[in-house]
Amino acid sequence: MKLLDGILVLDFSQYLAGPSCAMRLADMGARVIKVERPGSGDSGRKMTLENLTIGKDSMNFLAINRGKESFCANMKDPEDLKILKALIKKADVMIENFRPGVMKKNGLDYESVSQWNPGIVYATVTGYGKEGPWKTKPGQDLLIQSMSGLAWMNGNGGEPPAPFGLSVVDSYAGVHMVEGILSVLVRRAKTKRGGLVEVTLMESALDMQFEGISTYLSNGHHLPVRASYNNAHPLLGAPYGIYETEDGYIALAMGSLEQLGRLLEIDRLSEYDQDKDAFVKRDEIKLIIADKLKTGTTAHWIEILESEGYWCSDVYSWERMLESEGFKALNFLQTFDFPNNESMTTTTCPISVNGVKMGSSLRGPLLGEHTEKIIEEMKLREEAAD
Structure with a gap:
């Protein structure tokens, strides 16, 4: 038995931060259902690295979404929305990274969902938070590295700032989401109360630099000089x-x-x-x-x-x-x-527990591969009709 056996996670997120969080939960034994748009799915399916694909999907997408099942539903379709709500009622965890306001428009924000599933652990990731002048800026890794000061720390002095050659902020934010979700699950085991976990890419990038920022704030605001x-x-x-x-x-x-x-x-x-x-x-x-x-x-x-x-x-x-x-x-x-x-x-998975390596043997899913199976298994149409 894995650590998160019996935990049902619904992954509504796209690209990397949210999906990487859901992937880690799958590694730890949770059942993760990736909820995608019919026809196109997660936009990350088309975001390739060096044009590498398997079938119609980018290899990068399949790597970051291993351990999951794919369920297609259109949130704007009333019938699909009923089925989604029936599925959400059964979930322990829900992850999303839409622009602020999108889930609320469809009645799937935390305030709405927690009314009919009070035990839900609802996790959301945004680029810069819901308030402030940056809230509508694209939450993209290179932009966050640049705005947070992270890129400015790299490269030799006298040369341009240098970003990391990987999506380090997305990955770090995904780790923070896992930490928040697991913490609320522990509390829920004691109180039966769920909660809302909120993470921003910007704060994750700043947290990564806590040593440098703390030093700057404590030494008279003297900026470090790159060698x-x-x-x-x-x-x-x-x-x-x-x-x-x-x-x-x-x-x-x-x-x-x-x-x-x-x-x-x-x-x-x-x-x-x-x-x-x-x-x-x-x-x-x-x-x-x-x-x-x-x-x-x-x-x-x-x-x-x-x-x-x-x-x-x-x-x-x-x-x-x-x-x-x-x-x-x-x-x-x-x-x-x-x-x-x-x-x-x-x-x-890089985690072992009591000498047992965590991880999932389930490959990344094809678009909508498990939709009908999940609907029938969980009797979602019957529940949606009630």
Whole structure:
């Protein structure tokens, strides 16, 4: 028995933040029904990465919606709406990320739903919240990274800000939704009372930067300055960063300059005071380290540094990482088969409980694949007619 066996989740959300939240609940054992528009479904079905598709759907969509069933219903159709309400009455959790006001217009907002399902845990994600001048702006990951200051933290000083090369805000917001939903489910187990969980992409992006923002607010509002060379964290001093070697790259984390100088045979590093100079003179120090590291291979330097426990690592591409024995030991991939002899390999759940790996063996659904099955199983037409 999985942790969330018996919990029914209705996923009305699209793209990434909401769907990633629902996917994680499915990993933990919940039954997740993805509610989609007839004909087109979740807009994410057409949002491809490198034009990769399986059948009519983007591979990215199928990866983020594994573990779910697809149920088609038109909220603007009175008969479909009755069936949806019958389904919602049976649900434990409902997730949506429509523009503010859309669900209320259809009588499916939290205030309405909780009248006939008081135990429902209703989760909603927006870009910037329901109030304020940004409430109508598109809640898109790159825009949020840019407006929240996240992109400004990346890249070398003197160069343009650099966003993360993945939808990090969407993913982080999805994690926050899971946290909120599970917390209300725990309370409901004690009180039988549901609740409304609200998450914004902007607040998730700000929460991700709590260290930097707290530092800024506590040091007289002095903005951090990105290192001009090998910037990896604008609030940390040398040697923190990624350096080129003779045959690749090496990452150096926090560590003693004196120890590093001794191990790499860089006498000049002993001239710097760890407390006073590591941050103030970080560019100067990093350039000295960089010149030395280019004279040897990554493996050579790692062997020397790891011999005394200095924090360092190789810098892998996905190709090298996937072939590494360390990755293989994680058993972190799964393959799903689709109609027409197509298949896809993707990641699995990163959570284990009592030594048991969480996850779902159910592939991403085709549009409306389970509609009739769910209607018949739950007798939704009969209940809608009452």
